[in-house]
Amino acid sequence: xxxSNDFYFSERGFLFxxxxxxxxxLNKSGAFVFQxxxxxxxxxxxxxxxxxxxxxxxxxxxxxxxxxxxxxKDFRLAAD
Amino acid sequence: MVHCNVAVTGLNAMEDSLPxxxxxxxxxxxxxxxxGKIIGLTYDTFDTGIYNSELLDEVYLMPYPSxxxxxxxxxxxxxxxxxxxxxxxxxxxxELVSYSxxxxxxxxxxxxxxxxxxxxxxxxxxQQLGAFCYYNGIKAPRTITITDPAELSAAAKQxxxxxxxxxxxxxxxxxxxxxxxxxxxxKIKEAWGLPMVVQEYIKGEEYTVVAxxxxxxxxxxxxxxxxxxxxxxxxCWAGGTVHNEELLALAxxxxxxxxxxxxxxxxxxxxxxSPGYYLFEFNPRFPVTxxxxxxxxxxxxxxxxxxxxxxxxxxxxxxxxxxxxTRHTVDVIAPMEYIESLATKGELIFDWxxxxxxxxxxxxxE
Numbered sequence: 001x002x003x004s005n006d007f008y009f010s011e012r013g014f015l016f017x018x019x020x021x022x023x024x025x026l027n028k029s030g031a032f033v034f035q036x037x038x039x040x041x042x043x044x045x046x047x048x049x050x051x052x053x054x055x056x057x058x059x060x061x062x063x064x065x066x067x068x069x070x071x072x073k074d075f076r077l078a079a080d
Numbered sequence: 081m082v083h084c085n086v087a088v089t090g091l092n093a094m095e096d097s098l099p100x101x102x103x104x105x106x107x108x109x110x111x112x113x114x115x116g117k118i119i120g121l122t123y124d125t126f127d128t129g130i131y132n133s134e135l136l137d138e139v140y141l142m143p144y145p146s147x148x149x150x151x152x153x154x155x156x157x158x159x160x161x162x163x164x165x166x167x168x169x170x171x172x173x174x175e176l177v178s179y180s181x182x183x184x185x186x187x188x189x190x191x192x193x194x195x196x197x198x199x200x201x202x203x204x205x206x207q208q209l210g211a212f213c214y215y216n217g218i219k220a221p222r223t224i225t226i227t228d229p230a231e232l233s234a235a236a237k238q239x240x241x242x243x244x245x246x247x248x249x250x251x252x253x254x255x256x257x258x259x260x261x262x263x264x265x266x267k268i269k270e271a272w273g274l275p276m277v278v279q280e281y282i283k284g285e286e287y288t289v290v291a292x293x294x295x296x297x298x299x300x301x302x303x304x305x306x307x308x309x310x311x312x313x314x315x316c317w318a319g320g321t322v323h324n325e326e327l328l329a330l331a332x333x334x335x336x337x338x339x340x341x342x343x344x345x346x347x348x349x350x351x352x353x354s355p356g357y358y359l360f361e362f363n364p365r366f367p368v369t370x371x372x373x374x375x376x377x378x379x380x381x382x383x384x385x386x387x388x389x390x391x392x393x394x395x396x397x398x399x400x401x402x403x404x405x406t407r408h409t410v411d412v413i414a415p416m417e418y419i420e421s422l423a424t425k426g427e428l429i430f431d432w433x434x435x436x437x438x439x440x441x442x443x444x445x446e
Contacts, residue, residue, distance in 0.1 A: 019322055019401075020322060020324065021285070021307075021320050021322040023308075
């Protein structure tokens with residue numbers, strides 16, 4: 001998973017794509033997932049971290065991470 | 081460092097803001113790199129930017145472009161007798177052809193301008209842009225030129241509602257019905273005359289590319305901006321610089337095809353449901369977003385002055401993406417003597433002592 005380097009990102013979840021100029025507001029868990037992706041963690045490890053941090057079940061966490069990554073790909077903020 | 085007096089037009093910043101003040105702010109941002117006077121050339125005593133004594137050294141009233149080139153030249157002859165002008169940056173669409181035609185006479189007065197020939201300037205006129213795009217394979221909204229309100233109905237059938245009704249030089253209104261189109265037809269006709277164009281409305285994200293080409297049609301630089309806040313008439317009041325190589329490459333190709341000389345702005349729309357960008361407008365001058373461009377690292381107005389003063393200007397690369405600006409209005413308090421000077425003598429010379437006194441007066445007033 002490659003995360004684009006063309007953005008401004010704050011820990012509060014504000015994201016400005018410096019390629020398209022689109023802005024995004026991520027909620028707390030979204031910002032957390034994005035930070036983990038930036039660190040280079042894969043989807044499985046991020047799902048585990050979500051379970052630990054937010055107490056959600058593994059299936060929900062894995063699904064949410066997968067959906068989130070797909071949205072990033074849709075906006076060309078991430079690529080395989 | 082370059083030393084010269086620079087005259088700038090287009091100092092009115094009402095609903096449809098002109099780019100003169102952002103150009104001057106860019107020149108002021110050059111600091112000691114540019115020494116000399118900044119001279120405002122204006123059309124009306126109450127043009128909104130002219131009483132800003134922090135930005136301007138002198139202001140002169142000019143005849144309207146509609147009064148003809150002889151009147152413009154005559155007025156400039158009077159002005160340069162008082163204050164020589166080495167560089168003139170016109171920023172109003174309606175005056176560009178006149179300044180381009182007058183270039184030899186301006187040179188005789190010691191004034192330099194960086195403009196393409198008349199035929200290339202006229203390409204920006206909305207009725208010509210569609211043909212230019214068609215013949216050069218550039219994606220553009222469908223555009224139909226009309227000269228009679230009876231043509232609105234047929235044009236609407238071709239492009240569908242809503243569409244954008246545009247004047248040749250200024251004004252653009254999105255219309256959703258024939259009665260609404262008729263109202264704006266007459267409004268535009270009264271302000272800007274005929275013809276006007278019916279342009280297909282494309283919904284999407286809007287971008288603009290601001291660029292400068294030198295006298296040899298060499299691109300000095302280009303900066304892409306995402307419009308973040310757009311008014312009902314399509315004016316950008318908030319924008320952020322972006323690095324979008326697809327867009328910049330497209331813009332570079334268009335500028336090459338235009339064989340452009342001087343400043344320009346290309347405006348694009350990106351549809352969410354299809355690839356590529358649609359060119360929907362082309363402005364043959366600096367846009368109001370030029371100060372944002374300056375703050376991203378490319379001071380095009382300064383580069384233009386340096387080019388005209390015979391300096392070598394290297395290609396500008398590597399501007400900063402993610403620089404955001406918002407435009408807002410401020411009240412400028414003007415002493416009555418300033419207004420009187422401009423109204424009665426057609427000129428206003430800002431005196432630095434008076435500036436200081438006036439600042440004190442303002443502080444005590446506030």
